[in-house]
Amino acid sequence: MTRWKSVLIIGFLASIPLWVTSFYFLHILITTGIFIIAAMSLNLLLGFTGQLSLGHVAFFGIGAYASALLSLGFEVHVTNDFVLGVAPKPVWLSMLFGTFAAGLSGFALGKIAFKVRGAYFVIVSISFAEVVHLVAVNWVELTQGPMALNNIPPLKLGTPQLLELSFLRKPAYFYLVLSTAIVCYVIIRRLVSSHAGRAMIALRENEPLAMSIGIDVTRYLVLATVVSAAMAGVAGALYAHYVRIVDPDIFLFIYTVTMVIMVVTGGKRTLAGPIVGGIIFGLLPELLRALAIKPEMQWIVFGVIMIFVVFLLPQGIVPALEDWRNSRKRHSPNTGPPVQAAPGAPP
Amino acid sequence: MMSSVPIMLEIIELSVRFGGLMAIDNITFEVRDGELLSLIGPNGAGKTSVFNAVTGYLRPQAGTILYKGSRLSGLLPHAIAARGVVRTFQKTSLFDGQTTFNNVLMGLHLSARQRTLGIILGLPSVKEDERKLKDSAWDILRFIGLESRAHELGSALSYGEQRLLEVAIALAARPRLLLLDEPVSGMNPAEKVRFMRTLDKIRGAGATILLVEHDMRTVMGASDRIICLNHGRIIADGAPGEIQSHPEVIRAYLGERAVRAGS
Numbered sequence: 001m002t003r004w005k006s007v008l009i010i011g012f013l014a015s016i017p018l019w020v021t022s023f024y025f026l027h028i029l030i031t032t033g034i035f036i037i038a039a040m041s042l043n044l045l046l047g048f049t050g051q052l053s054l055g056h057v058a059f060f061g062i063g064a065y066a067s068a069l070l071s072l073g074f075e076v077h078v079t080n081d082f083v084l085g086v087a088p089k090p091v092w093l094s095m096l097f098g099t100f101a102a103g104l105s106g107f108a109l110g111k112i113a114f115k116v117r118g119a120y121f122v123i124v125s126i127s128f129a130e131v132v133h134l135v136a137v138n139w140v141e142l143t144q145g146p147m148a149l150n151n152i153p154p155l156k157l158g159t160p161q162l163l164e165l166s167f168l169r170k171p172a173y174f175y176l177v178l179s180t181a182i183v184c185y186v187i188i189r190r191l192v193s194s195h196a197g198r199a200m201i202a203l204r205e206n207e208p209l210a211m212s213i214g215i216d217v218t219r220y221l222v223l224a225t226v227v228s229a230a231m232a233g234v235a236g237a238l239y240a241h242y243v244r245i246v247d248p249d250i251f252l253f254i255y256t257v258t259m260v261i262m263v264v265t266g267g268k269r270t271l272a273g274p275i276v277g278g279i280i281f282g283l284l285p286e287l288l289r290a291l292a293i294k295p296e297m298q299w300i301v302f303g304v305i306m307i308f309v310v311f312l313l314p315q316g317i318v319p320a321l322e323d324w325r326n327s328r329k330r331h332s333p334n335t336g337p338p339v340q341a342a343p344g345a346p347p
Numbered sequence: 348m349m350s351s352v353p354i355m356l357e358i359i360e361l362s363v364r365f366g367g368l369m370a371i372d373n374i375t376f377e378v379r380d381g382e383l384l385s386l387i388g389p390n391g392a393g394k395t396s397v398f399n400a401v402t403g404y405l406r407p408q409a410g411t412i413l414y415k416g417s418r419l420s421g422l423l424p425h426a427i428a429a430r431g432v433v434r435t436f437q438k439t440s441l442f443d444g445q446t447t448f449n450n451v452l453m454g455l456h457l458s459a460r461q462r463t464l465g466i467i468l469g470l471p472s473v474k475e476d477e478r479k480l481k482d483s484a485w486d487i488l489r490f491i492g493l494e495s496r497a498h499e500l501g502s503a504l505s506y507g508e509q510r511l512l513e514v515a516i517a518l519a520a521r522p523r524l525l526l527l528d529e530p531v532s533g534m535n536p537a538e539k540v541r542f543m544r545t546l547d548k549i550r551g552a553g554a555t556i557l558l559v560e561h562d563m564r565t566v567m568g569a570s571d572r573i574i575c576l577n578h579g580r581i582i583a584d585g586a587p588g589e590i591q592s593h594p595e596v597i598r599a600y601l602g603e604r605a606v607r608a609g610s
Contacts (some may be wrong), residue, residue, distance in 0.1 A: 031357065140598075151551075186469075187467050190466050190467060190469050190473075191466055191467065193477075194461055194466040194473060194477070195455075195456060195459035195461050195476075195480065196461065196463060196466055198449075198452060198453045198454055198456070199453075201442070201445070201453070202456070203444055203451045205442040205443060205444055205445065206440060206442055206443070208404070208424075208436065209436065209440045209441070209442065209516070210453075211404075211423070211425045211428070212424055212428055212433060212434050212436070212517070212520075213428055213433065213454045213456055213457070213517065213519065213520040214403065214425050214427055214428035214429045214433075214451070214456050214457040214515060214520050215456050216423075216425045216426075217425065223463060275446035340424065
């Protein structure tokens, strides 16, 4: 039943480039997809371990920069005499490296930052993103600073002689983003339904109790951070080789906020939440434009809708829909004993 | 003394201080393999501090805690739990937003045999392990008598059932030494009687129990030995009968006049 449902959903998503011919709209879908991957990764931390990382964009940016730099090659003076030069590498390898670099920085941040929790962790994560941002601005020799990394090569698989798959065109890139998103989704789903995921949820719900039954709290927080950071990194790498220019603005705080809004409006703690939130957040501005609302009004309407969602559905859209469905099931006859009351179910 | 029975937990000259307050003042006692030892004493006597020190939730200022001959002092709570020393909490402590079944499943953390890479790759061994864990969770729920409540949220259970669920979570961690902090507080008399039977079953399964409890009927009925604390010091140590008539114990609970009235 659920298997059929996922086949249907994936089939529908895969058919999009066949009937969406507008490259502009495909572009919106691709960037939305990239942000959904980032939001899913944030949800692993925010939803399942309960830790708010307000520096999440740092991992996205590290993935983007690391992947772009390796594919372009670079030379850096380590000392006055010693120059570290790296020749350009294939893009697929660079993207893997970007993912790895983000995961590694997640490991480092997790090891350091999870000596504190809650608000303190939020502050550490913001500071981390700001430090990475400053490095990107000021280490001009490596990152070109505000001049940005240009002409980032697009992803190509295979060789020109044999079978070459180029991801320069938008439909191809759409499939690349879609398949990456599916892989990330599956990994997160497996994680949270395993004992590792239960350990994360346990420490979110009651940390002293979690420790008392043998859960190594720091270990599972770091694990969640590494997986989350690596996924944000792959999203960043996808972004870098799509827009093909990376500048320090990639570390803007607003991107983190965007991810948080996607997760919170869609419903943290659910697997589908960031996807639903991401689709709404990514596509709503375009829909408003299609309704021929004046540009000045679009963002105001958008903001009002967001505020209403948060006020009316504080748990997020997906949990609210689940509650609604459960309560309908309960009112129909021939179902088992009633489950627990759904608090705050929407009208 | 029953010196032939091996010592499971040894507490040697333990002191815990909160600022100027001596919560535990240089106490020494041991828990023997298989016994049920109760710690009693008025509020603030230091009972819960002993629990916190043994299970790594607070760092004692002085003293040594030995479990089966090796030091527990300095280990983190999760590492102590992994060695088989598991506690419950004085205030009801559950994974509130989870079902009863999930609460126990989370408690089975130490029994899980899953590696992160295997989880991510979706190996069949992980699914197999999940099935085993779920079977064990059902076994524990049946053992404790909460199987009919398996799909209720933890927070939706009655208070007495919540206390039972806490014990179930602790049992899921497969303790050799189980520390129960006021487990029957909030239970009605029928639930208390049932809990006493559960305690017997837990002991029958081979666990040693250290119990902190205010309910004297439970303490006197269940304990092999009782230690009475007052102001962080041990004032009496003996079988339930001895403790009941011990003048120091009566003085601690009821005051000087009660001792004179009794004698």
